[in-house]
Amino acid sequence: MYKVAAIGGDGIGPEIVAEGKKVLEAAGERYRFDIDWTDFDIGADRYLATKKLLTEDDLAELKKFKAIYFGAIGDPRVPPGILEKGILLALRFSFDQYVNLRPIRLLEGVETPLANKTPKDIDFVVVRENTEDFYVGIGSRFKKHQKTELAVVRDLYNVKFGLDIETDAEELAYQIGVVTREGSRRVQTYAFDLATKRRKKLTSVDKANVLSDVYGLWRDVFTETAKKYPEVVTDFNFVDAVTMWFVKNPEWFDVVVTPNMFGDIITDLGAMIQGGLGLAPGGNINPKGTSMFEPIHGSAPKYKGMDVANPIATVWAGSLLLDHLGEHAAAAAVVSAIERSIKDGMVTKDLGGTVGTKKAGSYIADCVRRG
Amino acid sequence: MYKVAAIGGDGIGPEIVAEGKKVLEAAGERYRFDIDWTDFDIGADRYLATKKLLTEDDLAELKKFKAIYFGAIGDPRVPPGILEKGILLALRFSFDQYVNLRPIRLLEGVETPLANKTPKDIDFVVVRENTEDFYVGIGSRFKKHQKTELAVVRDLYNVKFGLDIETDAEELAYQIGVVTREGSRRVQTYAFDLATKRRKKLTSVDKANVLSDVYGLWRDVFTETAKKYPEVVTDFNFVDAVTMWFVKNPEWFDVVVTPNMFGDIITDLGAMIQGGLGLAPGGNINPKGTSMFEPIHGSAPKYKGMDVANPIATVWAGSLLLDHLGEHAAAAAVVSAIERSIKDGMVTKDLGGTVGTKKAGSYIADCVRRG
Ligand SMILES: CC(C)[C@H](C(=O)O)[C@@H](O)C(=O)O
Ligand SMILES: CC(C)[C@H](C(=O)O)[C@@H](O)C(=O)O
Numbered sequence: 001m002y003k004v005a006a007i008g009g010d011g012i013g014p015e016i017v018a019e020g021k022k023v024l025e026a027a028g029e030r031y032r033f034d035i036d037w038t039d040f041d042i043g044a045d046r047y048l049a050t051k052k053l054l055t056e057d058d059l060a061e062l063k064k065f066k067a068i069y070f071g072a073i074g075d076p077r078v079p080p081g082i083l084e085k086g087i088l089l090a091l092r093f094s095f096d097q098y099v100n101l102r103p104i105r106l107l108e109g110v111e112t113p114l115a116n117k118t119p120k121d122i123d124f125v126v127v128r129e130n131t132e133d134f135y136v137g138i139g140s141r142f143k144k145h146q147k148t149e150l151a152v153v154r155d156l157y158n159v160k161f162g163l164d165i166e167t168d169a170e171e172l173a174y175q176i177g178v179v180t181r182e183g184s185r186r187v188q189t190y191a192f193d194l195a196t197k198r199r200k201k202l203t204s205v206d207k208a209n210v211l212s213d214v215y216g217l218w219r220d221v222f223t224e225t226a227k228k229y230p231e232v233v234t235d236f237n238f239v240d241a242v243t244m245w246f247v248k249n250p251e252w253f254d255v256v257v258t259p260n261m262f263g264d265i266i267t268d269l270g271a272m273i274q275g276g277l278g279l280a281p282g283g284n285i286n287p288k289g290t291s292m293f294e295p296i297h298g299s300a301p302k303y304k305g306m307d308v309a310n311p312i313a314t315v316w317a318g319s320l321l322l323d324h325l326g327e328h329a330a331a332a333a334v335v336s337a338i339e340r341s342i343k344d345g346m347v348t349k350d351l352g353g354t355v356g357t358k359k360a361g362s363y364i365a366d367c368v369r370r371g
Numbered sequence: 372m373y374k375v376a377a378i379g380g381d382g383i384g385p386e387i388v389a390e391g392k393k394v395l396e397a398a399g400e401r402y403r404f405d406i407d408w409t410d411f412d413i414g415a416d417r418y419l420a421t422k423k424l425l426t427e428d429d430l431a432e433l434k435k436f437k438a439i440y441f442g443a444i445g446d447p448r449v450p451p452g453i454l455e456k457g458i459l460l461a462l463r464f465s466f467d468q469y470v471n472l473r474p475i476r477l478l479e480g481v482e483t484p485l486a487n488k489t490p491k492d493i494d495f496v497v498v499r500e501n502t503e504d505f506y507v508g509i510g511s512r513f514k515k516h517q518k519t520e521l522a523v524v525r526d527l528y529n530v531k532f533g534l535d536i537e538t539d540a541e542e543l544a545y546q547i548g549v550v551t552r553e554g555s556r557r558v559q560t561y562a563f564d565l566a567t568k569r570r571k572k573l574t575s576v577d578k579a580n581v582l583s584d585v586y587g588l589w590r591d592v593f594t595e596t597a598k599k600y601p602e603v604v605t606d607f608n609f610v611d612a613v614t615m616w617f618v619k620n621p622e623w624f625d626v627v628v629t630p631n632m633f634g635d636i637i638t639d640l641g642a643m644i645q646g647g648l649g650l651a652p653g654g655n656i657n658p659k660g661t662s663m664f665e666p667i668h669g670s671a672p673k674y675k676g677m678d679v680a681n682p683i684a685t686v687w688a689g690s691l692l693l694d695h696l697g698e699h700a701a702a703a704a705v706v707s708a709i710e711r712s713i714k715d716g717m718v719t720k721d722l723g724g725t726v727g728t729k730k731a732g733s734y735i736a737d738c739v740r741r742g
Contacts, residue, residue: 081580081587089581113619115486134505134548139584171552173588177505181542207632209452210460213510216452217544240639243614247643248484261578265636268611272618 001034002325005065009043010083011299012309012357013071019311019361020069020318023337026365027322027330038065044075044083053086059094067321068292071314072299085137091292092130097284098183099190100128100263101320102296104250104270104280107335109342110351112273114247122273124253125198127191128263130284132183133214135260139175179214179259184221190287191257192229201233201254202226205242205262218259243269271296278310278350281317283324293321307356310348312338315364337367372405373696376436380414381454382670383680383728384442390682390732391440391689394708397736398693398701409436415446415454424457430465438692439663442685443670456508462663463501468655469554470561471499471634472691473667475621475641475651478706480713481722483644485618493644495624496569498562499634501655503554504585506631510546550585550630555592561658562628563600572604572625573597576613576633589630614640642667649681649721652688654695664692678727681719683709686735708738 006021008014021037028035040062046052062068068091073083091097106112106122114122188204195202204222206215219236226234237245239262245252246269258266271280277297284292295313303309319334346363347353353360377392379385392408399406411433417423433439439462444454462468477483477493485493559575566573575593577586590607597605608616610633616623617640629637642651648668655663666684674680690705717734718724724731 081583084580085583113485115484134582137581139582141584141588171588173550173584175548175550175582175585177546177548179544179546207635209455210508210635211505211510211546211632212452212456213512213544214546217512217542240636243636243640244643244648247618247640248647261582262636264578264581265611265614265633269614269618269640272615276619277615 001036002067003036003038003065004321005038005040005062005068007040007042007068007070009071009073009087009299010045010075011072011301011304013043013073013299015305015307015357016295016309016311016314017069017071019357019364020314022361022365023315023334023368024318024322026368027327027334030333030369030371031327031330033327033330042087043073044078047083047086048077053083054090054094062091062095063290065290067324068290069318069321070292070294072295072297074299074301076301089135089137092284095284095286095290095292096131097286097289097291098129098131098187099283099285099287100130100260101283101285102126102128102263102267102270102280103320104267104274106274107279107339107342109339110275110279112275114250114273117250117273121251124250125194125255126263126267126270127187127194127255127257128267129183129187129257129259130263131260132177132179133260134175134177136176136178138178139173141171141173177211177214177261179217181217181221184218185225188222188225188257191255192225192232195232195255196229199254200231203235203237203242203253203256205237205239205256205258205266207239207262208236209238215259222257239266242266246270246273267296276350277313278348279312279316281313281320283317283320285324291324293317293324307358308348309357310350311357311361311364312347315361333368333371334364337364340364340367372407373438374407374409374436375692376409376411376433376439378411378413378439378441380442380444380458380670381416381446382443382672382675384414384444384670386676386678386728387666387680387682387685388440388442390728390735391685393732393736394686394705394739395689395693397739398698398705401704401740401742402698402701404698404701413458414444415449418454418457419448424454425461425465433462433466434661436661438695439661440689440692441663441665443666443668445670445672447672460506460508463655466655466657466661466663467502468657468660468662469500469502469558470654470656470658471501471631472654472656473497473499473634473638473641473651474691475638475645477645478650478710478713480710481646481650483646485621485644488621488644492622495621496565496626497634497638497641498558498565498626498628499638500554500558500628500630501634502631503548503550504631505546505548507547507549509549510544512542512544548582548585548632550588552588552592555589556596559593559596559628561656562626563596563603566603566626567600570625571602574606574608574613574624574627576608576610576627576629576637578610578633579607580609586630593628610637613637617641617644638667647721648684649719650683650687652684652691654688654691656695662695664688664695678729679719680728681721682728682732682735683718686732704739704742705735708735711735711738
């Protein structure tokens with residue numbers, strides 16, 4: 001019996017999580033485990049009614065679970081950033097989910113926008129650092145007459161602008177990214193361990209030639225960590241270059257490890273080469289705490305309640321959740337069932353099918369049950 | 372008579388600039404202007420011999436020119452970052468070249484890695500801000516016993532880490548990005564002006580939902596600037612999403628404007644969809660000062676002197692240079708000549724041809740001359 005928390009969230013979130021639950025329950029029937037779901041009402045509606053984002057009470061309750069199944073957040077009635085930072089990033093940071101795991105795999109039968117690439121060419125995993133970098137939320141915005149803060153920024157960091165900020169820049173904003181040795185070490189270690197279980201190749205992605213302070217540290221730690229894994233072949237790619245190779249030579253990659261912000265960018269690109277956001281799952285993992293599994297797409301508010309959303313990304317995230325619980329056979333069966341549903345054309349419109357969210361989900365669940 | 376500075380730089384830089392000069396001179400013959408070249412010896416060799424990167428003397432001399440033709444820098448004997456920051460970024464910042472202009476256009480006869488996309492689908496321009504953001508070079512790295520600086524960072528910015536940095540983080544690095552109102556306004560205005568001359572569509576790319584301070588300011592300025600251009604249709608894309616649409620629907624884009632770091636990333640992706648780095652030019656523009664034109668690829672040291680480098684990106688950068696000098700007909704003729712050389716198969720190996728750098732360059736020059 002596993003106790004799992006579920007946060008449907010906004011837009012299409014609740015519908016797709018409902019399908020994910022169906023499939024995970026089918027996997028439980030076949031592989032003989034039970035899941036006890038606890039639903040949490042966290043998202044835009046509650047925020048608009050109560051101004052509550054992620055509360056201390058939510059955290060205290062969620063902390064009791066090893067896994068959270070998460071749909072999506074985002075709502076046109078709330079300005080961009082509020083829900084993302086106040087709920088999604090707050091969950092990742094509060095539970096110190098330092099690994100953001102994103103498999104990039106072109107499933108059999110799915111069309112990629114890349115010419116001449118097949119499932120055997122697109123099969124890698126991005127390990128995105130998930131608690132540091134430019135996601136720490138440190139920054140400010142101020143006008144030039146606010147001399148104090150401006151002077152502090154300038155003097156402290158010996159700021160050298162193209163402009164003379166005091167006379168020219170009517171208004172200025174800054175944003176600070178932070179990378180720590182330990183924060184780099186732990187996520188890179190996870191990536192090296194993963195690489196040893198796969199094709200033993202690990203690519204570190206940074207921009208150490210320009211953002212030399214944060215990514216210089218990241219790179220130094222990588223070089224040291226690599227010494228403990230002589231069997232893993234490593235290389236460095238700059239983030240600009242890696243976007244080219246994802247498109248031109250995805251077959252080069254096995255495991256990719258990267259700081260938070262670049263990870264955000266390259267995993268969306270990865271999602272597209274594997275066929276689009278409807279197919280891309282993510283895990284937010286704290287190996288010793290509460291982890292969270294989600295589709296990497298958003299809440300698509302305009303499709304809410306229309307039974308058109310593709311449930312596959314969420315179902316696949318459910319497979320990552322099962323893996324995390326140690327149910328590896330069940331996890332693999334869920335991915336096979338997804339592939340089966342694609343082969344059988346029992347998919348939503350975005351994949352060229354004609355069925356709705358519920359039928360697509362039920363079909364996958366049936367495939368899992370039948371084996 | 373135009374006086375133009377040339378910096379060949381490192382690796383393949385000098386060879387490709389030599390071909391670019393040939394083509395620009397041919398354009399001069401046909402369109403009746405002369406170019407008076409002044410070569411500058413700036414790059415790895417000089418650095419290794421004298422420790423000089425970009426000097427005050429260099430700047431004083433280069434300042435006399437309206438345009439610089441730049442090859443590439445980067446050398447395996449110099450650690451990453453030194454030459455890039457000390458020469459290339461120093462030039463961009465010193466001359467306040469606030470517009471980095473990167474046409475993304477699939478030329479007739481060039482293969483794109485995208486399925487089902489043709490030259491009519493891939494034809495847009497990225498305007499990258501070139502003097503601010505995370506490229507300002509402000510940051511530091513320190514150990515936890517250096518309490519002073521650590522305390523400053525924490526107290527001043529009310530730092531909230533996943534880790535308790537004082538006890539857990541043996542070592543920490545931070546990096547600061549800066550965006551100003553004026554810096555955003557001027558580059559966005561350039562992009563709006565460009566859009567009015569094209570298909571009247573402008574997309575702003577940021578990540579204002581997470582890096583809300585710097586990109587919140589960027590976005591506010593964009594919204595205000597847009598009011599002056601009611602004829603231009605605008606939209607916002609998050610940077611992660613834009614990498615997907617470049618690959619899936621490049622035909623959606625006309626002009627894209629974006630802060631420095633995201634511009635670096637998405638223009639490399641853009642280069643790949645237009646056929647690869649061998650074909651991607653860039654202009655670093657200060658409309659009232661010294662501008663600089665370069666291929667966006669690097670110095671490819673291992674191909675130095677082998678007569679294999681593709682000169683097209685540099686030749687195309689030369690076309691941007693001519694445009695900047697007001698020689699619009701000559702600029703267009705250079706791009707047509709590039710297309711001609713591709714159709715005739717007189718291209719280097721990376722494009723499926725068999726000729727060397729020099730022959731490829733001479734052929735383009737001949738096409739320009741013949742018209
Ligand atoms: C919604 C947003 C805050 C989030 C991120 O930037 O991490 C998303 O893009 C993702 O990749 O999970
Ligand atoms: C070489 C490097 C500093 C440079 C950049 O990051 O701007 C390059 O990638 C570019 O895009 O021109």
